[in-house]
Amino acid sequence: MVTISDIAAALGVTPSTVSRALSGSPRVKEETRIAVERMAAEMGYERNIVASNLRKGRSDIVGIIVPRIHRNFFSNVIGGAESILEAAGYCVLICQTHERFDAEVKALRTLRNNQVAGVLMSHAIGSDNGKHIQEVLGDRIPLVQFDRVFSDLPGAKVVSNNFEGAYAATKHLVEQGYRRIGTLAGYMNSEAYAARLEGYRQALRDCGLPVDESLVHYDTIVRETGFDAGLKAIEAGCDALYSAGDFSALGAIEAARSKGLRIPEEFGIVGTANEAFTSLMTPKMSSLALNPFEMGRQAAQAFLSGEEGTVVVPMELKVRESSSRNEQQNLSTYA
Amino acid sequence: MVTISDIAAALGVTPSTVSRALSGSPRVKEETRIAVERMAAEMGYERNIVASNLRKGRSDIVGIIVPRIHRNFFSNVIGGAESILEAAGYCVLICQTHERFDAEVKALRTLRNNQVAGVLMSHAIGSDNGKHIQEVLGDRIPLVQFDRVFSDLPGAKVVSNNFEGAYAATKHLVEQGYRRIGTLAGYMNSEAYAARLEGYRQALRDCGLPVDESLVHYDTIVRETGFDAGLKAIEAGCDALYSAGDFSALGAIEAARSKGLRIPEEFGIVGTANEAFTSLMTPKMSSLALNPFEMGRQAAQAFLSGEEGTVVVPMELKVRESSSRNEQQNLSTYA
DNA sequence: TTGTAAGCGTTATCAT
């Protein structure tokens, strides 16, 4: 492996000069810089990042921690963040927590011990406050939270307008004529889900419908639990559900089918996240779309700029067949 | 930040002893080890991995390079590899190439410059030989290729039995009574696709059907191009397609629909990869499933063991509605 | 069993 000392020796200068030339310091003669660069290329030099990091006390790695990379939402956030960070000369270390608290702590330690320049993260469902995050990261490593955030932690945050989104989704169901609307609310230790639940409630109130707490189903974020909650909702007389997740909404659709209910005529559903399958299944599922790529971009930008505010990225309701009793709205094929 | 020297000072020993104690060397008295460990915990010591890596000339990071993390296949490979590597004390650095050659080279350099302990990768469609891989990695960094492999590169490989899988898929179409079967073959610079094409051809031959090269559509791996190729296939009189990818198969289904063909009665389709949407859409799409989690495990294990052979992970044909003219086979709901 | 000392490759602080 060729080092700056090798280049220095070959050129009859010192390592310091080579280092300066290579890192674009202004304190080096133009002609020396050119000579160094040529020699470096010729000898096939590549900077030893590990050594550089040790000396500088930080690396060019930005860590991203997500519950699961295969979720459309998270892989798109990563894509958005990558697009910004790569252009800024960083590389990205991705960790999955699989929604487990211990895996999250381990990921944080790994990143910290690798001296990452910063951490972008969306916490696991299993963790209900951010103490461990602050403890591991300290105040040397900048943190940007996205989607699932602990608002009492310092640092930048990127969130969706969950309240408004869920409000719009619920109101849409009311406008389609559904009258007993339940919700698959998700985990209340995540502020995103709590905000969606509030949006759901407020929409019902504003539409003059009663808010029946027995129609709120917590912890129903995956397909299987969505199925069970769907059954219960149907027994309780629901004619529609707003689900804070798409997979749980899918489960609920399967529950409605198993009870012989026609969708959307007898049972309406709106999910959340706009997973790819929602527009491919039959009936096409309505979903409250997040804007993950943009959230990733914003998170990366917040890291780069060091600004600590909260960025709100708007959601968009995709109305499809599962909630459209109204003929006209069934026409779009791809939406 | 507390270092081994701080611990050493606090205990009245030297840094070497602390280092040895902490890294589990046998050359240290049991009682010293205990004292060191207690003091380390008390002072909140965490090993500086960067310094350790510099000294040792390698890191505990294993790089994984994939075309796109959001593809079900790749995210599951990553999951499988992670499950093994994490248990062995490694952490995982994930890079996406977005199928671009230049991004692949950049990812390789990034990993090499970060002194990763090894690289697991599936090359981008855009690269048609492995020269750049070998050039960047040299022979110091072990390479394990999976799924898309260059067989002339040294190192371990993990592949599917693509020939046999495509053979089974094609034969299945013949058995369902389809007689003019085309294929969306994919990119021939990937050996995986080339093997699938051969399996398709051999199945036709073995079934006594002609192999018509005009029914082979290359470079048709995404939804849009699958749609176009589907149209062409239909015009050429095809009554079925074996597609080397699921997204292109989806496009072909949309093409058949746009021509008013009923599926599977008038047009049959089998895709490849068993993406999540295949079992959620209508009609449910038959697909030749890969076994990505197992491939990831095998790739990680190959890295750990250092064995350089080729591991073959079997594929499994999931017969669903899109290729079942046969009533009985339509019954399964989830499969 | 422990201490000594050198060095991994880079960069920052001096001085020249």
Added chain:
DNA sequence: ATGATAACGCTTACAA
């Protein structure tokens, strides 16, 4: 504009 020197925190011969 360049050189000398030290240091980042850790590991590992070698010596004791």
